[in-house]
Amino acid sequence: MRSYQVAAETITALVTATVAGLALALPIDFGWTSQTSALQLDLLAYSLPRAVSAGVLVAMIAAVLLTTLGSTKVSWGTTLGGLLVLLANHSFGHAADPHSSLSTMNFIDSLAGGLVLGALGAAVLHHRLPAFGWTLGILISLLLGSVNPVPRIGGGIDESSILHWHATDMPPRWMLVLAVVLVAFGFLTYRNRPATQRLSIELPLAPILAGVVLVLITLASAEWLARHGGNQAGIGLAVVTAVGTAMIAAMLLPGRDGEIVLLAVGLSAVGAATVAAELPAWSIPLLVAVTAFGMWTGTRVGAPRACLAAAIVLGVSTALTSDTDMAWLIVGGAAIVSWLIGFGLTSARPRYVPSRVLGTMVIFVPSAVLGMRDYVARGEYALQSPGHAAVCTVTSGSTETPGWTAVLVAAGCLAGLLVLRRARPLPATPDTATGTSADD
Template identity: 40%
Template sequence: MTIRWSGEGVETVTAFLAALVAGLSLMVPIDFAWTSRSSALHLDLLVFSLPQAIAAGALIAVVAAVLSTALGGQSLRWGVALGGVALLFVNHLLGRNAVLGTSLATLNFLDSIAGGLILGGSGAAVLARSRVESRYSWAAMAWLLGAIGGVVAEEIRPETRSAVTDQHFPQNWPALDAPPMWLIVLAVILIGVRFLREPGSQPAEPYSIQLPIVPIIAAAFMIGVSLLCSSVLARHGDSLRDIAVMTAATVVAAVFAALLLPDRDGTQVLLAVALAGAGSVILENRVPGWSVPPLMLAVAAGLLAGTRWPGVRVAAVGVIGLAVFSVLVVATGHNVVLGGLGHVLLALLSGYCFGAVAPRYGSTRVLGIALIYVPSPVLALRDYTRRGHCLLIDPGKPCTIGDYTSFAPGWTATALATGCALGLWGLLRRRPEHDPAA
């Protein structure tokens, strides 16, 4: 017998907080008060290993969601999330008291692993209860809001490298200590209570024999291709041939991963890959802190609109339009008004893309969320247009990073979104309709 503790309200708050903490753990480089005194080598290792750490955490999130769903009930799922947040707490506690010279890259990998466990376990828990309904519960909506909000909140951090060439680069590293310890402690308490309130004998969600491994294969393939293509464009972003090949490879990988998933669950993968590309061009690195609450409200509005008026074709066209809009923002010299409008449109569209699609299996939802965290090839191209070969020529020295004026990232995001939209059209024609959202 399940004990009701303030009902759905507490579970909703717990789901939001778990997803938010997980997102921040994945996206924000780990740092402490002593980080700025670390050597340039330690900080460079952290920066260069960050994409791999995010990719590892994203894959762990999918694995955790799949296995906890296939092998156990709610108690196991919340137990996985509790283990992740406990690891996060210990990692930050040790990091705060670590000696100068401790490997920041290692601590960051542990942070990403913890974030993946929290994201996968909590996602499997809250989405499993929504599977029996035609639409998401409030807890599932809160989890989606927190997961998407992790990307929004991550953008308020200052740049890790000074825009001005400075031989004292380590002193320019911003110490944010994100997620803050008080938020981690609160997450430990709420997730722990949620775990204790769940019965241990709840049966696992029924799956076919082959299904548990399929989302893991799709995730590993898609994340691996995105990481490879990002690595290539981070070094050869001035080659039109490489841009075209890497964009095409990303689209093909997204379509292949979508076809691996059952029924029309692959629509989430295609929309997430396209959205990550467009978002990589729209999002600025220095978003003012006061803008986070309005952007979170925009995400929530998009989620509600997506559940009320679902349409994956509308979402796909919207992502293409947003990518074209990003080119307009660059053409106008990064107009402040257009830039702010772009952030609002991205927040609305992000919510709509995840609200309009209701996959049959919760692990697919976790996969879609994980893909918006994984560095997109468009992000690598945008980074290259801002710094050129600077880091490749002399990694030990800081780079002068300016506002990008190239149209290449925007048009690449447009091509990526168009390719994913064509793949979505083919998937909808190929698969029978089971989900009214499609």
């Protein structure tokens, strides 16, 4: 493939993944959102984590089906179809009135965004530079989402937020139109590209099962801790569950492909504890550059164990400095997390495309640490009635608890990584001996 075609495909993957990631992760928002009822906003907040998780599952299933089919034309066509659904959904939303269902449109947005990411992954992840653009676009969408706070996992938006609501309209329609044009060009250009693997009549269910187990149990743990984060036994159970499900998913994937899942779970836990709830807009270009540098480093030095070890150190630092309000420390922590995630996602080298899709997409799913952090910030509301008087009391947890919880999750993932490598050693052949990672 010529250099200009590689560049065009890389740019297409970058822009499209950014657009789809924004549609998947952020709540849908229009100019009339502040005029809708509090019930609609609460339903949107309550359903957002489930919509994101559903979109991640759609991405995983689409990647498995399209990779098994082995048709480049179908992969690009599915990507284009998902973008057209996104564009139609946003166009309808702009023309709708405040009585329209935000939660329904948000579910459509998340499902279509997941479909685009899964189909695009099946189309471009076989090629190095487009795969780099796909991964970077996903991480950029997460960073852009960090500028604007999203509703809590526990649900609910307070009245002050409604009074000062500023519509974000992410992704904007001009980005959707640009992505549609780029993908349409890609469909016309690459539709006759030879398939990267032969058509298979057998549908591999293990990767789909791995995604279902990992996503659903992770979401359930996050929602439970968002309401009951003060229970030490519950926190311990959530940690064991997070590590256990990550290990099960890793073992269900072929070979050592599960490394990327363990990396993603450990890094997302530390990131959920470290990154501020709302980052300043000026920090986003810096964090994008740091993320890209981390990805570039990961493509040259594969060190998954060192990456998780560094994440554990960062988690300890986060727990010890949980009460700080120094801007340089907050942005610096976010920069380190960005570098580690970029490094970790490219440091792992899965051979099967859906494995990379699952490992990358799992960072969208709200983790148990994020649920714990939400509980610490919001507290647990309880009604007491001494003398027939109802009083609302709030009991908050320790601000350092999310950091220590993230440390335990990352340490468990590191242990799981060692177990996976021991259970599935690389074959002693000249080809693999020269292609192993730096910390094998």
